[in-house]
Amino acid sequence: MAVQPEAYTVVKGEGLPIVIAHGMGVDHRSLMMLDDAFAEGTQRIYMDLPGYGRTSALPGIGGLPELADWFFDTVDELVGDNKRFALLGNSMGGALVRDTLSREPKRVAGMALIAPVVDPVMSHRRLAKHVVADANPQLTQSLPQDKVIDFVTMGVNQSFDAWRRYQRYILPGTKLCDRDANAKLGQRYWLDGDPEQRMGTYHGPTLIVTGQQDQIVGNEDQKALLPHYPNAVYKIIDPAGHNIHVDNPEAVKSLLAEWSKKLLKS
Template identity: 35%
Template sequence: MTLHHVSYGDGTPVLALHGWTPDHRLMTGCLEPIFTDLPGYRRLYPDLPGMGQSPAGDIDSSDGILAAVQSFVDEQIGAEPFLLIGESYGGYLARALARERPDQVLGLSLICPIGTVVENADRTVPEHVVLRSEPGVVESLTEGEDFTELAVVRTATALAAYRKDVAPGLAIADTAALDRIERKRRLSVDPESGPVWTRPTLIVCGRQDSITGYEDTYVLLPHYPRASLAVLDVAGHNLQLEQPELFAALTREWLQRVADDAQGLPQPPTSG
């Protein structure tokens, strides 16, 4: 299966995997403003099977989606080292990809990732709250817009980003295929079942994320001894839309750690 994708820039490949139901625009919207000022990276943004413009075919599990991503890497990146970014469900896949390709992935960044608990109903999550709002935003929503379902920040800026980066993918997802795949959403091999992964890692969670939460990511830390974990206040599952400046700063710092590591600069110890 060939995944639809967009690509920007030249240099070290960066593979960005979006979450469940949206498409590649979820990732281009938050990452391209960062990479525009950082030359030397070739950013690859695929649509996962059943989402965006990538057909699901006969895929009926997360194992099938992961296999499609593996094929995409073989086709577009080959054996070249690359950076890996995943959001929510894409973060779950990214961890599995890092396990499968430990010597090829230079660094791993996880945005509001699914933690150790894959099934929604079993996760430890806070209640949905709204902490920042502007007058008239809710009233401006059109019929069927589900912006308020996840939004912790209800401002005109956050709504505009949601309409540009999230809503278009939601509108074209193959819901029948996703319902089929969701029955086998758990990967058959746990992403953390292999050796400890010792390259620069960033895990960014929203303190008010009512979808994946933040507590289920704590137990990941021993497996990623080079991980920075940031839990941002006033941020839900659309953290990148609600705290864009903090998200950009943390991502740039992670990119610098990856670059330093690749150049063989002295690194801090990974254990006490």
């Protein structure tokens, strides 16, 4: 069996572990702008997924099924066998944490999803229309196109503050993305089975946050998850695109603060 990569992690706080999974093309830093939202008594474990940041790519075919297996095994290594933990996933990370939850729901204290992938097949998704809330040509026309294209196409907030967040937390990870690993992942972008069908119903604290103008995963497919999560808080942030936490961090932080408090009572 090929040697599996060891996850690079950054750990903040002490208490109930919350394992945090980012999306495609970025690294753990993409979600660290939210760190001050979490309740005291939680330990946030930010990891680089394989092929991103400082974690080596998966060996072999390296698709989403293999990544899901790696993530599940890595969570055990990080928090310890049979110990309780919570999960937070953004975009592709949302698919990974749903998969892990479905395998051992009794160990999971709660789950939060930010703009999560529900159906990995893009053509199956019900997408929103990308509309920029406040265009800022003074900013976008002054930046090199290779740096600004994702900022413009993903987000709807083109303020200087949003750009500073993107520049600090998103751009560094995009520069460390393993393009070959990313391409392999794109060629096998599906899960082995539907997590919710495998799991049935999960009653722990659940948060699902979507963007009104998200043209990558939309905000409709996530509603289909709700019957499986009867205690879920479902929120559409407006205005916000796929990078909800870049466009509207305070709204996301407020929701995460309440969710993390519920974790400590579950």
